[in-house]
Amino acid sequence: MNNMTNYLRRFFNGRHLVIGIPYLWFLMLALVPLFIVLKISVSEMESTSVSNMVSWSQGWPSIKLNFASYVFIGSDELYVKAYLSSLNYALLTTVICLVIGYPFAYFMARSPKHLQPMLLMLIMLPFWTSFLLRIYAWKTLLVSNGVINNVLMSLGIIKLPLEMMNTPFSLMVGMVYSYLPFMILPLYANLSKLDMRYLEAAADLGTSPLKAFWLITVPLSKAGIIAGAMLVFIPAVGEYVIPELLGGPNTLMIGRVLWDEFFSNNDWPMASAVAVVMILLIMLPMAIYNKYQSEQLEPKP
């Protein structure tokens, strides 16, 4: 008995308590829900509780698994197409963000030191103001009687309004616009720490600036590129709001499919199966990101 209380006292010391609180929080809200999704994805519509899935035969529990949802995803062209086009749009968004964001972050890191906090703040500010409202704003800019068309027509550059809204173009504008700060911030954080002496040494040894950029700056900023690319790519795969508001009915993305399965068809097992396959697709980028993130969270040596 005494032994037991001692043991309990040792177990419930301050350190365990401090670790235990966030641990329980995240276990309950981040990890357990994913297992529940996995479970519901293999149950039938009517039996979404565990008790209905487990049947007892000769004293042993046997679990009835139902892979109908997965079979359906694999056989129905719509789902395969939606996954492929989501990956495609997410990849395109990442590449465009990198092409715009890398030079931007580079120039920002090279600009005068006293201006940098101000420039950084200007990148952060739209990120603080509502994402939803900024997407809505693009709608007012891009529709056929919208601001951009009106300006171009009154300047006489075009005669007929351009059809920009509800096309892959409007979708990409919205995606790049929303995710660009997520690319710029880690790149800037990385590039601003770059040791200029490497570049000076390269110049002393006769390397041209362009070659030095490719051989020194880019490889040294690899961590920033990976972090930025993952921060853009992973959420972009499952994006729902932007395709819903800017993409129109013809741009197929898996986030919308999941939403419709859940809200319109009320098919929870199907929605869960769609989610599980989406998680499998982003598993690898997620692992890369987590590795990078935990390196960032490590205490400095």
Next chain:
Amino acid sequence: MNSRMINWFSQSWMVLVYIFLYMPIVTLVIFSFNDSQLVTVWSHASMRWYVALMGDGDLISAVALSLKIAFFSALISVFFGVFTAFCLNRYKRFVGRTLLSSMAATPLVMPDVIVGLSLLLMLVSMQHWLGYPERGLFTILLGHALLGTAYATVVVTSRLREMDSKLDEAAMDLGCQPLQVFRLVTLPLLLPALVSAFLLTFTLSFDDVVLSSFLSGPGYSTMPMVIFSRARLGLNPTINAVATVTIVVVTCAVIASSFYTSHQERKRRREVAQAYSDSNK
């Protein structure tokens, strides 16, 4: 390429990106003062849509709900964020450290639809077993708090990394208990990070539409949910007016908080310098 050309190129690149980032926001604000029913055609300036906003009961009660949820979810997020950041930063080795750090990093990148769906299914099974919780304010709050904790952890961690752990050690040498060290040394030094984490998680919650849609029950519509359902139907000038109000408030808050943070930083540096010069006397 000479350096003048490079300068010119880099400056115009930056200006173009800033124009890209700010153009939608600026048009949103300008057209909120437009008298026309058509959102995109300018007639003349008026406060018409702000007056309409005042009489919009649905939207006003949605804003009140969003503010309530944002405030409490930000408090909860900062609370758990401090614990998580502290564990990951100060305890170098414990069982399941990697699991904790990846669980804390996951909501940052996981698509919102998956977080929303999984949380909802968890809460529904919980309700099935325990009869609690009803879908509504509390469930939205939980979802926002989960997302917020992940962000608060990042903000607090980056501050903890910069902080000198010698200060903690000094306090311990002077006989402080671990809890006293945390209360008297760590927490005051963390204060600016806590303020910015609170602001960030507050705006995240105030902005979220996907998690809220999954987790809310009948009768509970947050401001983004109302805006989203209107924006889906088409363009609506009252949205411009709400947007302008939100943008002005958020911009003021962000600027004020950055002044506060830099003021605190200067004050701290001054005090450190003072302490060193006193000890050298």
